[in-house]
Amino acid sequence: MALLSPLLAPAVSICVSIIGVGLVGKQVVAQLTSPALAPLFRIVSLSNSRHTLALSPAAPALDARALLALLPPSSAPLPTSSPHPAASYAPADPAALVRSLAHTARESNKHTILIDCTSDLAVTEQYPAAIAAGLSVVTPNKKGFSSSGELWKQIVDAQSAPGAGLVYLEATVGAGLPILSTLRDLLKTGDEVTKIEGVFSGTMSYIFNEFSKPAAPSAPSSGPKFSEIVKIAKENGYTEPHPADDLSGSDVARKLTILSRILSINPSTLPALPSLPEGYASLSTETLIPAALASIASGDEFVQKLPEHDAEFDQLRAEAEKEGKVLRYVGVIDRQSGVVKCGLEKYPAAHPFASALSGSDNIVAFHTARYAQRPLIVQGAGAGADVTAMGVVADAIKVAERYGAKVHL
Amino acid sequence: MALLSPLLAPAVSICVSIIGVGLVGKQVVAQLTSPALAPLFRIVSLSNSRHTLALSPAAPALDARALLALLPPSSAPLPTSSPHPAASYAPADPAALVRSLAHTARESNKHTILIDCTSDLAVTEQYPAAIAAGLSVVTPNKKGFSSSGELWKQIVDAQSAPGAGLVYLEATVGAGLPILSTLRDLLKTGDEVTKIEGVFSGTMSYIFNEFSKPAAPSAPSSGPKFSEIVKIAKENGYTEPHPADDLSGSDVARKLTILSRILSINPSTLPALPSLPEGYASLSTETLIPAALASIASGDEFVQKLPEHDAEFDQLRAEAEKEGKVLRYVGVIDRQSGVVKCGLEKYPAAHPFASALSGSDNIVAFHTARYAQRPLIVQGAGAGADVTAMGVVADAIKVAERYGAKVHL
Structure with a gap:
């Protein structure tokens, strides 16, 4: 029985910024750019510990391999010229990235998800600002939620403001398992x-x-x-x-x-x-x-x-x-x-x-x-790059649904 | 650590119409009218096999006991006068109910969920019309999805039209279990x-x-x-x-x-x-x-x-x-x-x-x-009124999130 495609009305396009492109981050890129989900998500930046690659959402979408190839390893210097017309580079700076994403989201009126695939406490300290600026945060990084009570309170409180984003953390416990x-x-x-x-x-x-x-x-x-x-x-x-x-x-x-x-x-x-x-x-x-x-x-x-x-x-x-x-x-x-x-x-x-x-x-x-x-x-x-990425991407789909995507059955 | 209420910005109010007030239906009414969820949902009608009780959403909300007491048992005749100023009565007619809900939803610009807690195939035959009219359908009733392929196709296809609603059926398999x-x-x-x-x-x-x-x-x-x-x-x-x-x-x-x-x-x-x-x-x-x-x-x-x-x-x-x-x-x-x-x-x-x-x-x-x-x-x-109702109500919360409610953590 060939019924309709299970991804309905994918015209909604959600911008995604990924920090951390280790094993989990790479799998997240692969899943988000799969044929089923590519119409729903547009990756607008990728960061490792030293570099941020920004991608113009106006340019044609790239596949996972092409996207990842554009980000130089953290051991390499920042490229002085771009190998792709849609790509631009900056030193990695989570705070500056959040400001830039929030600005672009307001200008373009497109919702943006910040996906943190690092295990870096410093990145999690940007969550309150990101949420307050209206971004959704999706992450398998446990640090922000399991360190000081002050940071946890800031993250939770930030969600309550009108226009604030929400935080999605399924993958922090049991990876892709529904815990x-x-x-x-x-x-x-x-x-x-x-x-x-x-x-x-x-x-x-x-x-x-x-x-x-x-x-x-x-x-x-x-x-x-x-x-x-x-x-x-x-x-x-x-x-x-x-x-x-x-x-x-x-x-x-x-x-x-x-x-x-x-x-x-x-x-x-x-x-x-x-x-x-x-x-x-x-x-x-x-x-x-x-x-x-x-x-x-x-x-x-x-x-x-x-x-x-x-x-x-x-x-x-x-x-x-x-x-x-x-x-x-x-x-x-x-x-x-x-x-x-x-x-x-x-x-x-x-x-x-x-x-x-x-x-x-x-x-x-x-x-x-x-x-x-x-x-x-x-x-x-409850561990492994592919099942952890699944937890992250399933959360990203839930965000997309909050912003109008019809993904069901 | 007393942080914010976990139910954020509950100003969104979703109308709910429940058909079937047996063990599961009663539990659904109880959960939807609990203090935590009452700000999010407004029950606008209750039906058993013979009667439909309609409730004006403009009147103050009633608790589960008061709501259920207003619906006469199917063995009793339709009341000729209403015991409550917000209540009115009609003979049970799922097709007419769907038309009326769709009309009111358009007029009031409020999203409406049809919750089917019957095990009646005839009720499920109204799903395509309900979905096409923009209602969400949430149900533990297996009949519509497990009978003829034609009905299944109609239900699935109805979802793809612009403005159409979606169907949520978690509770049909394993009740409240995340299957x-x-x-x-x-x-x-x-x-x-x-x-x-x-x-x-x-x-x-x-x-x-x-x-x-x-x-x-x-x-x-x-x-x-x-x-x-x-x-x-x-x-x-x-x-x-x-x-x-x-x-x-x-x-x-x-x-x-x-x-x-x-x-x-x-x-x-x-x-x-x-x-x-x-x-x-x-x-x-x-x-x-x-x-x-x-x-x-x-x-x-x-x-x-x-x-x-x-x-x-x-x-x-x-x-x-x-x-x-x-x-x-x-x-x-x-x-x-x-x-x-x-x-x-x-x-x-x-x-x-x-x-x-x-x-x-x-x-x-x-x-x-x-x-x-x-x-x-x-x-x-995987069975029981309370866990089945949980599956239904968790689905209803997901619908509310699609229509702007912030419910998280």
Whole structure:
């Protein structure tokens, strides 16, 4: 049955400015310039840490490869002459970019989205100005929402002015998984969210899924070594260059801060959650970095010395096994007790966090007044450039719909 | 941290007309008139199968109880005088209602949502006219999307005219679970959905979760009886009044038809899916109604005679157990093979459909190019008045955002 194209009336054209063209940013460019979405979005600038490429929206649209080729790498100097008639260059300056985008948006009466694909706190500090100037902000960058309470308040408050834009952050938690949108639908339709619990880090998920695999029959009392799993994870790029950046739990703490803050700005009859004035740093977070290795600056050295601490992790696992349970590094927001924390927990084999989880999947359980007997669960890959870009682009489509695009079914 | 109210600039007011005030319709009225959403929505009419109550939007808003009290039950005659100055009455007539709503929407320049909380095919036949007249349609009623291909085509086509409204149907599959919205985000951002597989019926979920529970130690070769589980499910209201309406698989087939049709109107490089000209009736659906009981019109008689067929179900279970598997009634859309079907399948104990499912939960797995190694999974209660209403109201909020409401975070 060949019915109409699912993208209806794409005559609306939304301008998009992208800061950060790493793995995620490149995927965002690819998805936005795909045949289905190209009529809806026009990329008007691309920035890396040193350069901003501006593109005249009057010129014919370019495909992803051509667009990305026009931005010199941050290691190269700013081009003195333009290789394309529609392209012009300036030094990267997020504040100046926001002013320029706001000016052009007012002049052209076209809505503009600022997409931040960096992990740079300094970029997020421009969100309040961007929102106040009427731009939408779409981002997978957790920093602005999980750092100081002051910045978070500025971002949220900026949205309330008439003519202000809104901020879209689906991809900050679980990448393309419908986690924040589900939380929003629960809250806005008046459900009471009593508890959110989940495995929010793909790296932590992988490590503990491997760590709780049954021991070899030849050595039933031992299981895989924690240090060995971390070493393999690092070699395969599943961890940050320095694995301690994952093992600290701060990535999970940032995601939990975002969920907790969203809960806090919505009405509830349950006790208030902790205020987290310093964001993720205010949160009770169990680190898995052995104290003796806390000051090692090199990821390689860290991995080399980690085997000295395998016995500590073996003991934790043995204690869990004695109870018929497995270890998982989880984030928990419990509104009844007011507890917000990240750390190791033990789950019985039949629990979805134990039985249903594999690979580097995230899993999040929403316990609510409506989903009281059994939680609403979302599970799947929670990291990776393509699924993170999906979360960003799905948000951009929602912005386009607010400004008149008909995209449905 | 008390930040701004999460409902920003609620000055936009969207008119809402609700047809069907059963369990779901009443919950929709309750959620729409809650303090958080009341500024955004104004209910302008309520209809049951015999009467339509029209409410002047100029009068002060009423709460859910007062609104519902103004609509006489369908068993009562049409009131000859109005008990409230803002209320007026007419015989229920969906076609006339759509004309009247469209007229008022044009005159007042206020957007209007038609919410269909019936399960009536005749109401869905008014969707094309409603959409063409610029109304949005929001509904948990599967009939319009899972019956004839002609009606489906009319509904989809109506959306493409300039000024036409759109149809929102999240609650038709999985009630409040983010299933259609997730499918939409996957498709619109250019992912390739290769397979959708799920337990889509709460009743079937309950029956087979119970049926695969381990046998009592005293009688290891036997397990719970199929007929006994159906009997208990009927007594607890988990089945339709006539359990054959669940066991036929047609509810699952309707949901699968909707998913399949949404896939079919989106671009894909995979083989075309079956065209389903008669909707769910065109779909390969395994019935669990024993042939000998197919013509029994009474639910009670059906349950009485079902024990005569327990041996057939026992045998199916024994065959699954021999392979270390459990039975689940699932819907599958496999784009590689072009198969769309509903029926019993066997799953190994470690599969999420076997290990992670309990109660009457739905579970849906999206296998895609991006979620290739492991699927994206959504799980939770997929039926019930409050979660179905949540799906409806979350859709209504999305409509309000298209027409200028700022609802975010």
